Structure formats: structure tokens, C-alpha cells
Amino acid sequence: MDAVEVAKDVKRADLLQMYYYLRLTRTLEDRITALYRQGRIMGGVYTSSGMEAISVGYASALRPDDIIAPFHRDMGAFLVRGITPGEVVAQYLGKRTGPTRGKDGNVHFGDLKRGIIAFVSHLADNLPVATGVALAFTLRGESRVVVTNTGDGGTSRGDFHEALNFASVRKLPVVFFCNNNQYAYSTPLSLQMAIPNVVDRAKAYAMPGEIVDGNDLAAVYLAARRAIDRARAGEGPTFIECKTMRMHGHSEHDSAKYVPRELFEEWKKKDPILKAEHMLKELGYADETTFKEVEERVKKEVEAGVEFAEQSPLPEGTETLEGVFAAEDEVQS
């Protein structure tokens, strides 16, 4: 079915809101990249440029009490869950106002109050963790769902296997997204796995799998919704492979020379923002004016965020020693 047709199944307001988050994600990450180039950011910068529809899409399909366990190209999901641009930039700048108070960097942050499990560098480590989140829901008879995401590369790790197997055996309410952007750092898919589609991995667990155009916001959202509904209904986990392309190097210091230029050219035309705008226009939900308005709104929000972050204090050295252990009277959210 054609992308515009597909989007008809999504409410106008939802589409417009997701479009806003798409733009916010792109603008925020572009701004962070600019800060990086000015030498104002410590550590690495990994963005989701060209892949924003995936995390915006799945996060938008969740209820507020659901949980996400995102990976390193899921900025959209953080924003949809209510993390502010200011918090994100503060995190990148190592400020005390960032969600980790300077303890960790870039997208390594979470917030249980907003239903976010922090990403761990070690790829796929969060997949077993996500199954445990789902297990807690099942144990307590709650109808909550957890969505997690991994790259194509991350699916080669043992923890991927152990997580999907366990989720399947116990029919846990978890949805596994896979952001197949064709590369893991410099490693192309053909050196990562022998299967043509990552979704083939799901067969090893008798897990329903689906391939979706990761650059098509509505398609991602709808696939997420179907899988989330299944999970919520107690029908177990789903694997969703989102075909997409990383439109830059692995991180800002990587020029991605190993990617054929034509591939970039090809995928540039499939940019998720372009696609979303086309869809919104075709459906008559928005026009260039709306887009312009959104653009200005997100720019303002991002700039306010940058200002907030820059004016925020750095942590004191001695804070290094705080927080290794949870206090005995600490309340869990």
C-alpha cells in the first residue's frame, strides 16, 4: 500500500505531533553536531539523522505508563517521552542539570519517571533488561508494554539471542525494534549476518516479525501499534525490522568513506522528514506554512535548551563519589 494510504489509519493530530517530534529531533541533533564541531562537546556524538521516524514512531505508539529501552539512535523517543532539549544538551555538556548529573555522557541516560531505561554502551545489553521489564508487568498482571531497539549490528550479540528467546518462551509484552541502517560502524550487513533481512532472526524464536520502511513515520507508528497491541493482549513479543540508512558517519568523527556515495544519494531522497511532509500535504493535514511554523517552534525550543544547558552548572568534583549505591530509604519509581 502506498505510504499516504497507510497514513490514513493514523489520526491527524497524532501525525502532526509526530511530525513536530521529527523536526525537533533533527534540529536538536543538528545543533548538537554544530556544538561538537565548535569543540564545545566532550565525548562522542551519535545521531539518528535520517532515521528519526523510527524512534518517534514507536515512542508515539505507547501509553504514558509503558516503558522504552532505547539505543543510541533513538533521540526521537527520548523527546516524545518528555525529555526536554535543555536536558539533552545539558547531558551532552556534562552539566549537573542533565539527567545523569554529569555522570554519563550523550544518549546514555534514562528516567524512570518518564518510563525510560538508560542505554548501555555494550550493545544489546538492554534487550535482556527489557525482557525483565516485561516480566515485571506480567508478574504483576499489569497491561503495560516495553519497547526496545537495537541496531543491525547489535543483533549479532549473544544477549540479543538470549533476550528474544526468553521473551518468546514466556510470551512477554515486549516489542523488539531493529534499526537496520545497513552498517554497524563501518561493517556492512553482509559481514554482519548471512541472512538478507534482519527479521529472519525472529524465526529462531517463533516470533512474529515484520519489515517496515523505517523512513515512513506512519508505517513505523502503525507497525509499533500493532505489535504493542499484541503484546498488551498477552500474545507475546514481536520483532520489527525498520529498513533505513545512517546518513552520516558512525559518529561525528567518522567521514563514512566506506559507504558508497550513491547509497547516500539514494537514501537522501527517502528522508523521513521529506516523506512525512509529502504525506501530510497529500492528506491535506498540513502545508508549507505549518512546516515553517514547526520549524520555527523547534528552533526556538532547541535554542532555549542550549541556553539552559550552557547556563547550567557543572557538577563539583566531589560529586564523583556520590551515588554508587542506592540509599536504603530510596523510593523506587
Place this chain on the structure above:
Amino acid sequence: MDAVEVAKDVKRADLLQMYYYLRLTRTLEDRITALYRQGRIMGGVYTSSGMEAISVGYASALRPDDIIAPFHRDMGAFLVRGITPGEVVAQYLGKRTGPTRGKDGNVHFGDLKRGIIAFVSHLADNLPVATGVALAFTLRGESRVVVTNTGDGGTSRGDFHEALNFASVRKLPVVFFCNNNQYAYSTPLSLQMAIPNVVDRAKAYAMPGEIVDGNDLAAVYLAARRAIDRARAGEGPTFIECKTMRMHGHSEHDSAKYVPRELFEEWKKKDPILKAEHMLKELGYADETTFKEVEERVKKEVEAGVEFAEQSPLPEGTETLEGVFAAEDEVQS
């Protein structure tokens, strides 16, 4: 095809030799169990009773310069590769004449001169190791093959996934056997994986897979030969699921109450030795006299082995300190 028909593809001499090893394996393991019950064996005893055809079959399909990386129910493979009953019993008794000189127990032993990589308790750890053996062959342009084996339970571990994935991506000359005996310790297959057949795991790697009757000696042998031929021809790895049943507890101290008695009854009729004898008789390759002769031969060999082992010295305490590191002038085989 009927089992007798299948066996026609195997040479008479090969079948008779495999039958001999089948009996040797059973007799040796029964004897070890008896020693255990007399309190003369330290540590655990894990046997392959009812599953002997698998390791006898795959080991018999290999060339002398091939390698095996067996698991804990592969006594047959050790024997086919030339390990003597005396060495095995010495190993169980912790004697210095055992292949590990008392350093390790039971089936935790190997011998590179006879092409055997020692089993590691940590299940599936040897699967990545086997891919590395195969990689060495590929790197050197040798036409050798490695066969490894795992239980159904072992396939749930991350190392299984990482090994099969790597083997597939690089088309390595390795054959993965899986001894599906329906239980991992007390855990039934249905709590181990959501797929009906373990072989479905192979789909995640675009790896050819096959199901074989693990209690049918000729069938196992032929499946192994086909897979080994493929591997030797540079066509990559194969996964072979052998349906079988563990005809006793996980180890000698486990009464296996969790297994329905009918299941044991059912599989008793499918005993690999019974099956092999039926096949040999139908083909006119052997009769009761032959079986009797083999029985007596293996009994003698096993008793000689027990005697050898019992008369062998224990290691001295100070040998504890030897062998942590390989010497600089140590020659590798």
C-alpha cells in the same frame, strides 16, 4: 525412507565398526556408572545412554586430521577418535594417566594429537572455539573440517548465536550437531525455546539445517557425511538436529522424576543399539553371534581399562602448581 534402506548407503565394514563403538560406549559408561554407585568416582557422571549413535555417527564420518569439539554426552566420539577406555576411567578416577593428569574430571578432556578439543562446562562455549578451528583451516587453505555438538539447552546461550552467525557469515568448514534429548537437566524443551524444532534456530543464519533420527546410527552418519562434505567443499556450515532422548537423569544423582514414565517407555523401544542390530541383521551384515562377540570384546576392553585406571597412580599434590602457563618452547600440535 526406512532405516534399513538408508543404511545401504553405508559400507558394511563402517557399519560394523560403528556398531562396535556403540557397544563400547554403552558398556564403558555403564561400567563408570557402576563405579560411581560404588562410590569409587569423584564428581559427576554424565552419560550418553540412549544417545550413543549421535557421537559415534558423526565421529565416524570424519577424516583423521579433522577435529571434534564434543560436549558432555559424546563419549562415542572420544572412543572413535582413539581415546581408550583405560584413559577414560583414569580420567574419572582423577589418575595421572588420564588425559588431564587429574587436573579436570569426567568428560572434560581433549587431546590435540587425536583431534579433540576438550569440553568446557560452560555450555556452548566450545561453539565459538569450533568456529576458530574452522577459521584456522580456511586461513591456511586446508580442507579439514570441525564438528561440534551441543544439547538443546546449550542452544539458548549467547555463544551459540555468536558462533553460528560467524560461521555462516564466513562460510566456515564447521558442522554443528545438536543432541536434542528433549530436556536440559530438568527443563523441558517447551521452557527452553518457543520453536517446535531446534533446527529452526538455523534459519537465523541462513544455515542449512536437517533433522535426523538421533537413534539411527546410519542416518546420523550419513547426515554427518553430507554436512562434512559440504563443509570440506567450502560450502559452509550445517546444523543437524538429532532427535533423541536422555534415558536417565541428568547425571547419576538425578532420578529424573520430572520425565513422564511413558516417554522413557516409548524411547526404550527406539534404543540405538536395538535399532542398529535390527538394521545389521536385516542387511545380513551380522547376526546374534556377531553381537555376542562384540559384547565380549568390549567387556574385556572395558575391564582392562578399569584395571589400568585403578592401577594407575594419582598425581602428587605439588602437581597442582604445574601447567598454568605453556612453556616458551612448547611445541603445538
Place this chain on the structure above:
Amino acid sequence: MTTTSVEHEVTYLEAISEALDEEMARDERVFLMGEDIGPYGGAFRITEGFQKKYGEWRVLDTPLSESGFVGAAIGAAMMGMRPVVEMQFADFISCAFDQITEVAAKNHYRWGAAVPMVIRAPFGGGVHGGPFHSECPEGWFFHSPGLKLVAPSTPYDAKGLLKAAIRDNNPVIYFEHKFLYRRVKAILPTEDYIVPIGKADVKRAGRDISVITYAAMVHQALEAAEQLTKEGIELEVVDLRTLVPLDKETIYDSVRKTSKAIVLHEDNKTGGIGAEIAALLAEECFDCLDGPIHRIAAPDTPVPFSTPLEEFFLPKVNDVVAAARKLAAY
């Protein structure tokens, strides 16, 4: 499964079982995961009958995947559950090492989310287990900030520390020594009690030499003390009970009193917990030491299988006796 309504004698193993049972009854958030813990009751039968009592989900048989189920425990813990995970043998904890050290240990530090979970690790030698069923993995985790480690030596401590571990807001590795399972017994209080994490216990007072130890080796130390008292040498046996956070004060107090220290453990010597204790003493009690600090530990090898080798490998009562005599004469 026993309930603790009357005073009764229990083994170390039964004490563990009781702690689990009582905590599960007390707190709905507590649940168990591991291999073969359900109908089978676990390799050591610690959870025998539990699944009948608490159901298939609260006593959950997992696939054979230590990394997977430790990861799952972390996730459940973050959601407010109190998972207790069983390693079938402590040796297999290496398979879950990454989840433990990278996810569980660092979680609260990084972003403030507590991970209240317990990993039960049946550890130690003397059971003819060989290199893969006798390991003492505590040294690795001792050097991984963010984890608490306990290792009881008696049924009383076993029960009280497991309860404390389950109630703790942090990931706790509970090292239970297989050799002690059925070999030590005690009458336990009928009422609910905990042994606080972070408190060492002087298992025997003595004026001459402090023996600082934990788990199965406590009993070697006590036996050595028994022998030496006849020679007029009085050992003080400090049972650490908790390895992290270490109860430095009790250690220092003891050594300040005796001026001489033996550090004893079953784990490999180099880089073991004994090294840290010796280092702490050399830093903090330098002036009060009247002799070199003596470490007794297993040599730096895997745990060998054969009886004469394993006997050689394990620290013995005699090693303590010999070291104490030397130190006493120093």
C-alpha cells in the same frame, strides 16, 4: 520446605531455603529465577517445593542463559520487583559477567535507578567439582564498584544475610559455600531477623593473632584456633560476612588489639580479597603491626579435580596453625 514457627536446627542449606521462603511470603515483589529451580527444586534442592507454593511465575525456570536472565532480573528490579537469581554453580556467573558489572553495578551511579536484586552463587571447592564447579569468583566482583557482596559461614548468617540482601536496594551477590550446605547446622531464632550487610563478626575472640577470613575458611580458622589454644596462642577469628562494603573498623579494631594478622581465603591468592585487606592494614595499621601480614590462600591455578591436587590446593587448618606459630614467635 520448613516454616520457622518453632526453634529448630537447620543446615546452612536449609537456612538459605528458609530465608527465601520467608521473604517470598513477606513480600510479593520477591520472585526467583534460574535453571531447574521449579519442579526440580534447583541443583541443590534449595527451592524444593517452592513452585507448588508460589506458582510457576514466581519460581521461574529460565532457558539456559545466564546473561539473559540476569539481564531480565535487572529490568524487573528497576520496575520495583525483587528478583533473586540462582546460578546453578557460581562458576557460570562468568556468562553473566557483562550484565552484572556493566549494567547492574553501574546503573544507580549513572542515572539513579536502583537495581534491588540478589544473585545467589553456590561457590567454592572441596566437593570434587574440578575447575568448573568449584570456583571462587568473588575476587572479580570485589573489584567492581556498585555491587554488594556477602559470603556467610553459618546457618544464622546465611539466613540473616540473605534476608538483608533481598531487602537491600542494590545488586547483591550472595556467595553460598557448597561445602557448608549440609556440613554446618545451628538452631535459629524463631522470629524474623536479618544480619546487616556491612558488619563483620568476631567468631572467636583472642588476644594474639587476628585471622581475617570468610565463608568455609572460617571453620578452618576456628579449628586452628582450637588447636593453638593448647599451645597458649589465642587466635581471634574475624568473619567478614560482608565483602563489600567491607567492615574496616572491625578488622582494624581486631588488629590493633592483636598487632598481628593472618588473612585467609579459599580464592586464589594474587589479587584476591586478602590482598586488599593486607594493603589496608599496611596503610592504616602500619604502626600497630608487630609482624608481617600473612596471607593464606589457594595458589594461582584453576581448582584441580583429583583429590590429592584439590587437597593441596585448598588452604588447610595446618597452614593456619603453621603461620600462626611463626607469627607468634616473630
Place this chain on the structure above:
Amino acid sequence: MTTTSVEHEVTYLEAISEALDEEMARDERVFLMGEDIGPYGGAFRITEGFQKKYGEWRVLDTPLSESGFVGAAIGAAMMGMRPVVEMQFADFISCAFDQITEVAAKNHYRWGAAVPMVIRAPFGGGVHGGPFHSECPEGWFFHSPGLKLVAPSTPYDAKGLLKAAIRDNNPVIYFEHKFLYRRVKAILPTEDYIVPIGKADVKRAGRDISVITYAAMVHQALEAAEQLTKEGIELEVVDLRTLVPLDKETIYDSVRKTSKAIVLHEDNKTGGIGAEIAALLAEECFDCLDGPIHRIAAPDTPVPFSTPLEEFFLPKVNDVVAAARKLAAY
């Protein structure tokens, strides 16, 4: 990629690259495995150009699976190859922990099969990497019998130790400090040389206090020595270079001479290598010590990300200076 035909100045990073290149040229059995080491040349570009020179198989890009490719290296090593495996960051070694400690480390002890392989682990902080890109994992492996560990501080040692590691018949973890990659340079000999595993090196002789250290911290110690010499305090800087097997004689010789010891490392303090060294000194050099042994190390926390935190976390020149002053006055 450079060849070493003429005397030339190289960075620590280039020294590593040269060692790999020369060993690959010298010995067909040597091959490399890891993530992105092929066309990309590795995250730190150490193998840049290697794949062109040695082909796709000898410079082998693996799937993202540390346990899998370390296991594969073990298998290949047993078959007589000499694999050198790259961790993209040392932090990810936790994912291969089980293969390293249970398979590689115990293999020769258990059944006599040698595992000649090298794991390159780019480690250490000071690079704004945060908790998962700055770790010092050597403490774990220090306590795992069967592994050799090296950690060079200079380009000379980096090259010589890597060559020695590749030629060694055992599994060697080669800790290369990321902070030093481009920060230290040296002119290296033109001829082939190795730095023997197991030999420490006195990087600066001094009569007053021994500073025992390794890797990046050697440079902090040397800087401290430079400052203190003006005050008349002469530090002797002992660079361990090899962590296992430890060169105890060089350590003891130094402390016997100076009678005072500072142990310095970047790894977390508790249970670190410094604990073992302090313990050894407290056991073996008790009588020759004229003051408490002073350990300087990172606190027991993960490596924090933000600059003020990481600065606080890492041991500093000033910490050494302050400790030395105190000890000198003792």
C-alpha cells in the same frame, strides 16, 4: 603504516601499529580479528592499510560479537595460529569475559593445549569517554590465573611488548592506554626487538621513595619526580610493564633500597593491582619498610563523564607529590 627501515620517531599508537605489521610480515600464523579493523582501520586507526596489505582474511572484520570472536581466536590459536584480537574499547571485554577466563585461561592447565593469542584492549580514561569508554579492566584479569597481562607506558615498550605477546605461547591481554596513543613519542631502534614479558623497568632511579606504577600513570609519576627533585626528594619510578607475571624482584629491590613505597594506578582502588603489590610488600619487605605503604588510585566508582568529575576521579601528579612529601617526612 610505516616500516622500520630507518630510525624514526613514532607515537605510542604508531608503535603498536608497527609491531602488528612487522609480526604479520614475519610470521604467517599471525592474523587480526575485530570490529571495523579492515577497510576502516579500527576505531583508532591502528590497522589502517593493513587489509590492503594482508588481505581480507588476515585482517578480519567480525560481526559485533566479542564472545564469539574471542572464542574463535582461542580455537584458531589451538590450531597453531597466532590471532591478535582487538576490542574496540577495553570496556567491551566484559562481553568476552567468560571465553577469556573459563576457556582461554584454564585451557593449558586443564589439558595441556596452549592458546597463543593476544587481546588488544584500548583502556583508560582522560579522554572524556564516560563509564563505558574509559574503563581499566586489568584488575579482573589480574585475578584470573592463566592469563598474562601487559600494559606499556612508552612507544618503545608498546612495540616490544606487543611483539613479545604475539610470540608468547599463552593468552596475553595487551592493555594499551588510549590517553597515550598520540601523546607520547619516541625514536625506536631500527632492528627487531622485544621487551620481555615479566620484566619491570625502572623508568627513573631515585633513593627516597619507590613509586610502583604502570601505563599512563608512569607519566604522572615521572612528572611528580621532576617536581620533587627540586625539594630534594628523589622518587624511583618502577614501571611494571607486565602485570602478570609480576616482576616481584624489581619491586622488592627498589623498596629495599628506598624503604618507602607508593603504589599508583588509574584503576579503582579496592581490589586493584595496587592492593596485591602493597600486600606483597607487607609480607615480603616488612622489615625494610620505613613507613606505611601508600596507595594512590581512582576511587571506587565507575569512570564519570563530566570534566570536573573525571578530573577528580583520575589520580593526579599532585596526589603523588603530596603522598611523597608525607612519606618523606615520616
